[in-house]
Amino acid sequence: MELKISGIGDRGFLKDERIGFNVIKDCELKFYQLFRTNFGSSGGFYNRAKSAYWFAPKKVKAGDKIVVYSKSGTDNSKVNQDGTTTYWFYWGLSEPIFTDEKKGIVLVEINDWELSRNK
Template sequence: MKVKISKIIDHGHDDERIVLNVLEDTDIGEFLILDTTYNSGEVSNKVRHPYWFPDKKVKKRDLVILYTKKGTSSIIKNENGATSHFFYWGLNSNVWNNDGDCALLLHVDDWEHHRITISKK
């Protein structure tokens, strides 16, 4: 993948955040973060709290930081010339607050949607 999970900082606390390293130029909008657990040593298929990043071009060596709390997206230039991109999940509680929790990063470069309309009888 072009992005990898680096670490989760302050898990279970107010400033909980996940840090992603950008390995190749990409659009972060092709990635989702999910909260899950492990089931008998395997990643569980019971996912919670999906966060789909908005479309945004990021470059190799950039950092993407996703805070669990509410806030306003921003960017800062780092001393090494790379950029840190800050995003906020907007949740009222922490996501990674138990032993065995798992952060899952998915790359979704192709998807389909279908609007459901309910007709009145």
């Protein structure tokens, strides 16, 4: 996986709650999703996600930083002095994710998908 979770800030406070990621290797963000989930007592997580965030198509480079805020906002980015880029994305949730130790996210890399339309 070319993205790694680097940290979680301001847990439980929607206004500032955010998840940080480091880009380990050049990649395309559209192949990554975040799932909001609950963790079981045995350390695993439930396969019924409460909500999901799918990154829009965006090529990122090794060394870039990604921040996903739980709240609504406008996606943006900034080129840093060292040539890397920091990207800010907004999940658009109406409540925080990290309200207790049993709640969190799962980062998933997607290799392929198939669409189904209601015809």
